[in-house]
Amino acid sequence: MKHEYIEEHGLVERYLQGTLDRAEREPFEAHFIDCPSCLEELEWAEDLRGAVRAAVAEGVLESPPSGPVRWIRWLGSLEPAPRRALIAATLAAALLLPFFAGRYQRPAAGEGPQLNTPLIYLSAVRGDELSASLQRIYLPQDRGQGRGQSLVLVLEVGSDRAPEEDGAEFGVRLRSSGGELLWESTGLFLNAAGALTLTLPPGFLEEGDYRLEVLGLGSDNKHAKLASYAFRAVSP
Amino acid sequence: MISWASLAVTGIEIGFPRDLVKEIDSQFSPSRLAEQIRSGDAEAEEELVGHFGRGIGVILRAVTRDRELAEDLYQETFRLAVEKLRQGALNDPEKLGSFLAGTARNLASDHRRRTFRRRTDTAGDTLTSLPDTAPDQLGELLRKEKAALARRVIGELENPRDREMILRFYVHEEPKPAICEDLDLTPRHFDRVLFRARQRYRKKFVERVAREGKDFTSRTGESPGEHHVFHEALAEHGKQRP
Incomplete structure (x- = not known):
């Protein structure tokens, strides 16, 4: 990797911000781990970032407007x-x-925080086909009429699969086993652990096989499928 | 004194300290080192840490975003890597650097994942079970020193737009394209402002070390072996002496 490329593409700052995609990040790491000048740039950039944050925290610099x-x-x-x-x-x-939009729902009487909402970690699958050994998700009991517990699906996308654009947005599509689009959402961002979390209200899923697709949305507004997650929803 | 060679990227003054690049040990051979470690050479293991330690530190800090955790994982990274190298698990010894970088990243990612699960699984306990991360007195002093330097660097930027740009990028971590669009900046201007801010900060830090010398170290508790930036500042100050 050449220094001209590193400078032109702002790899130092993008690396520290965690917005490099794998195709750029791995060669950059392989380069800088053995390059004193790049290490120096990275370390001073890290230090300035920390100092600026400290200055804001100390109140000696005004926080930028959100x-x-x-x-x-x-x-x-x-x-x-x-x-x-x-x-x-x-x-x-x-x-x-x-x-x-027909989406307004008055909160049900007695509705409040849910404790110990089940977290279900889904592993990405290869290809589009639903495999024979699908990960099982147990649907909440008493899920009729919107009652019962919600489910939280955790899709560990990770920076390895993130698109290369800064501040990458993601989209999620839920499909039935037959490929029918059941639900989709865009404008999602990874949390600090590199994961997307979806809270499914009780009654949202019926028994059956499903596939979740995670799409990357670059600044060019083009979608690209990054990962698929397949699961089977069953009654306990 | 380090001479900053301009790379002349479309007229922007972007430089790398070429003298430092020349300082890379020309005798260093990843294949030789991997082979020596495989054959049980303890000195080669030390050389491995000496050669790749800084880079591993950068990777661990970037993935964990937690300096203390990165320090904890530092030794574990080398322990794992040396274990694999002793077993001859590295197929292409020329790619020793990539192998170490991958080991560090995987270790940090796994740790982050496990921590995330623990925190979410024990949602109610999180507030009380988090470790006390309050810095000690010396660390706090250094933090204040650096904060003051950063304030001066940012304060010296004449254009208020540039100041806002840096703060939004560093503090809110807003993406570069969004900031550029919002403030009507070109990506080149953005890079140039960041680069110059970095250089100014570095210069001020080095000057501070040069001016206060031991006094600075005694007040902040920093020593060359403990902090990369301070180490470099001292080294650079040494090079600037006649």
């Missing part, structure tokens, strides 16, 4: 009339959209 704060500041910069109109429109949209 997304919502920036939005509020921008709102404050508007003239009063358009600002009022925008706030009213946003509030109306936030209140009414769930009703129009």
Whole structure:
């Protein structure tokens, strides 16, 4: 790996941010582990990052505005009339959209935190076919009418499979054994452990075989399937 | 004094300390080292740690994002690697560096996964069972020293947009494309600002060490063997002496 490439593609900062994909990360590691100048760049970048964070934590540097704060500041910069109109429109949209989407559900009486929600770690499978020895997921008892426990599926995607773009977004598709698309969602991000977690409400799954596909969404808005997870939902 | 060679990447002043690159031991041979370790040479094992230790540290810190944990896993990485090398498990000895990098990454990833499971499985206990990570007094002092240096570096950036860029990148870890789009910056400008900030920080750190010398070490508890950056700062200061 050449230093020109490392500089041009910002590998030092991207490596420390954990946003390099495997195809770039492995050669970069193999290079810098034996390259004093790259090690030096990495170590000073690490140190500056830590120092900046320490400065913010110490209060000697002002914390940068977060997304919502920036939005509020921008709102404050508007003239009063358009600002009022925008706030009213946003509030109306936030209140009414769930009703129009048919997704609003009043919390059931007595509904509260769930304790010891089962965590189910799924392992990626090769190819698209459902294998004979599917991982079994036991559906909660008393799942009718939306009662019973939720299930949390943990998909350990890991940075090894993350797309190369910074701040990579992921999508998830749930398919039946016949390939029918049952549910999908996009705009997901890995948690700190490199995993995606999906909380399935009680009654969401029926008995049967399923396949979850994790898709990577790069900044070019192109989807690519990164991993598949197959499981069989059974009653206990 | 280290001469910073410009790489002249489309006019941007980007440099690598070429003198340091030249300092790489030209006699170093991964195949020779792997063979010596396989044959039970204890000195070769020390050489392995000496040659690859810094890189392993960077990898472990990058994966764990936890300096103390990385230090814990450091020895384990070399223990595992040496064990495999003694067994002759490395097919291509020329790829010794890749092998070590992979060992470190896998170890750290496994640890992270196990920790994640433990934390989620014992959700209610997490708050009370986490170890006390409060830094000791000396560590706290060094942290404050560095924080003050970072404040000066960021404060010296004339363009408020550049200051916001660095803070959002380092503190909120917002992705570069999002910051560039939001602040109307080019990726080249982004890289240049980060690079220069890094150089300024490094320069100030070295100057601080040069100015305060032993006083700095006695107050912060840093010694060359304990901290890579300090070690480099001392080395660089030494090179700058007439």
